Amino acid sequence: MVNNSSGETTVGNGSLADGLGGLDDGIPQSLQVVLTIMLAMVAFSLGCTVEVPKLWFYLRRPWGVLVGLICQFGLMPLAAYLLTTGFSVPPVQAVAVIIMGCCPGGSISNIITYWLDGDMDLSIIMTGCSTVLGLGMMPLSLYMYTHFWVDTAYIKIPYFNIGITLITLVVPVASGVAVKYKWPKTAKIILRAGSVVGVLLAVVVGLASILLYQGSWHVDTSIVIIGSVFPLLGYSAGFIMAVILRQPWQRCRTIAMETGAQNVQICSTILQLSFPPEQMAIMIIFPLIYASFQLLTGLLLVTAYQIYKKTHLRRIADASGPELQSTPSVNSGNGEINMGFENDHRPVPTQVVID
Template sequence: MSADSSSNSTCPANSMEGELPGGMEGRGTLKLVFTVVSALMVGLVMFSFGCSVEIRKLWSHLRRPWGIAVGLLCQFGLMPLTAYLLAIAFSLKPFQAVAVLIMGCCPGGTISNVLTFWVDGDMDLSVSMTTCSTVAALGMMPLCLYLYTRSWNLTQSLTIPYQSIGITLGSLVVPVAFGVYVNYRWPKQAKVILKVGAIVGGILLLVVAVTGVVLAQGWNTDVTLLIISFIFPLIGHAAGFLLALLAHQSWQRCRTISIETGAQNIQLCVAMLQLSFTAEYLVQLFNFALAYGLFQVLHGLLIVAAYQAYKRWQKSERRRQHPDCPEAGYENKPRETSAFLEEDDGAAVTLRPSGPEQQHRVAE
């Protein structure tokens, strides 16, 4: 395995799934427009999500990184293992198996931050996990690929896109850092920016999905790879949720880790495929990468829709059971948000008055 040092492997500052393959005839203009627009939108989305991050909670995650550790175990433990088992189960050819393994070894992508917001996940943990997994990918991607690819005799050497990983990391950290600063200095304005970014993120997901469908038309399709691209994200979501649940994480963190596990950085996968395979294999492998990106967007939108439907049902049940108190049942939400953080944070939640009786006791 080697590092890329050529300039043609440099990708834009865009960690959102959707980096388009080069060399496809008749799609150069679409590729350029999509790359520029998505890069700008991703920068805005990450800046806006940074406006939801509180320094105190972010520091709590970094000082007690139990949630981050569980997420990294899912990202570089469960996903590469799942990729290897899928390659064995479907009896893939060596170059196909390696492509699936590359996808499984990639860090989390920006799509996970967008989906986490829409399922009321822990944004501090989500941003921390995406950043840490991108940093860890510098060492974990070569290690995982070395361990799992020994089962096949490869005729080509795999090239790790370190330059693209660095650009992805910079495009993630810089906008988020600005967003955290804005939230610290101007919290009211940060809420408005967050709402705008959430809308832009939703639009970006739709753009990625539509673009993937357009680019996939007329391509040579391998049914086995399409089946794997469909089930792989689902396995990641389910395995991440179960592992987080076994690690006694809160429901909010379980949702976050589940989303982060199933959402891979397609850009890095495509960059590595370009650097490692010849043209005769690239069309089929690009098809797999785009299909994975498309399906993980569709799966994510279905998860968001299911969660929002459950949320509305839960709200209607609360109103039906407590018609005289519309806000009944919401006092537990801050407790979930602060679960597994500092003990002082939890104490602060329990001391918050939640009704007239408690306020009267505090006054006494």
């Protein structure tokens, strides 16, 4: 069992680096400050893509949001449980995997969605809604899937950290929305700069995972396998579910990213608050592995999509003439720009989905 024999829970007082074996505190903390600033800049720039009418549209008719939340809090915890039982993971590490699956969406999903030409309005609303609903859905999911191994009363949900996460998302995005509303030309410039910062953020996170936490990769093969396939499983399950429910392709890509990209920081915080240091040092390895493969898989998907998009546009231009290269198609039904893909938004029967 994961519980202490005394029934008490010792709270570790270190950072993620401490749990992984004693790195200099100054390095991870300074890196965390840099990453936080970069993330705020990216959130601000992504807010410059959001349109108030579309936000109101999703609030009035939240079909896409509901599909995404079903994937987030329905498919991901279930997938985590099936993976841990299928690979016969020891209870201590199994709890870490399931906590990861129960977390709300992370901000990395917004960055990947942008590069996949997804629906940024839906992506940001889904991230915010999953964070809010996580206050209640996380305890419920943890009770359902972890009470076999651990007394869920000792798993502390970091409500304060979740609230801070929500604020750090809402404030920069709201500022970006205001800039787009008042100064649309300036918003375009900010968006270009933010997209570059987003790429740098992904590179910095990837390098930090490799260089700062090299010792964390010496774990059971089953944990590495689960950490590598879990994000891809989340992306795939979210996309398939959205296709089954007849969502447009742009929303399918968005829901896929929101499903597979979890908030790793919340998972790490729960582990640090809820378990003694000797157990936390083992359990906290999985969020790092998940974060690394979550980012790697997302970058591979973006690379494949961008190659496909350029090839597709070149083929259309060769077949239809040079005028198509400078004329992006616009879907006037809901105000979405089609990025040159004339079939990106497939027709949806009105009796199945009402937009």
